[in-house]
Amino acid sequence: MRNVTVKLPDDTVERLKNEAQATGRTVGAIIRDRLESSSDKDSVHVLTSDLAGSLAGPRKSVTNGRRKFRRT
Secondary structure, eight states, X not given: OOOOOOOXXXXXXXXXXHHHHHHTOOHHHHHHHHHHHSOGGGSHHHHHGGGTTOOOSXXXXXXXXXXXXXXX
8 A cells, every 4th residue: 555645724634533533443544435435426527427418509619719819
């Protein structure tokens, strides 16, 4: 297993310490569990996949903005 160092706000660290003390687990164990439980189900692709094809508009949605501001 590898070590990873992260910086967390003081209030987050306090909440983790309080939860660790209340549950009898280490802060590291709580963080590992939370990281492992947030799998692919929370990805942006999964959350927005039902929206694919639901937007109306022109087929060519991207335009070249440089044409509008040509140097003369």
